Amino acid sequence: QVQLVESGGGLVQAGGSLRLSCAASGRTFSYYAMGWFRQAPGKERDLVAAISWTSGASTYYADSVKGRFTISRDNAKNTVYLQMNTLKPEDTAVYYCAARPGARYDYTQQAYPYWGQGTQVTVSS
Numbered sequence: 001q002v003q004l005v006e007s008g009g010g011l012v013q014a015g016g017s018l019r020l021s022c023a024a025s026g027r028t029f030s031y032y033a034m035g036w037f038r039q040a041p042g043k044e045r046d047l048v049a050a051i052s053w054t055s056g057a058s059t060y061y062a063d064s065v066k067g068r069f070t071i072s073r074d075n076a077k078n079t080v081y082l083q084m085n086t087l088k089p090e091d092t093a094v095y096y097c098a099a100r101p102g103a104r105y106d107y108t109q110q111a112y113p114y115w116g117q118g119t120q121v122t123v124s125s
Contacts, residue, residue: 009120012087038096092122
């Protein structure tokens with residue numbers, strides 16, 4: 001079992017920045033690939049960014065956030081981060097951290113058995 005707790009959400013003006021953190025406890029964090037998903041009201045939960053289990057290894061970004069968001073992990077601190085810059089109103093959503101056992105991330109939420117409770121990000125125009 002892995003327990004995930006997100007933090008760092010809030011209200012920010014368009015063009016601003018936020019950094020989300022996801023602290024993991026339980027089994028060895030470094031053996032899990034990690035993903036950040038988001039869900040806006042009335043929309044599907046989509047993958048925003050993902051990172052494989054070794055620091056510095058492969059990452060994925062949705063086209064809508066490429067060049068603005070950066071995912072990273074610190075296995076010594078059992079934490080994964082999502083740095084969000086140049087935020088837009090359309091980034092407004094609940095952001096969820098998710099973990100899946102194994103080296104490689106996946107693009108579908110069904111592949112991630114462990115989820116945090118979510119943190120709200122609201123970007124005002």
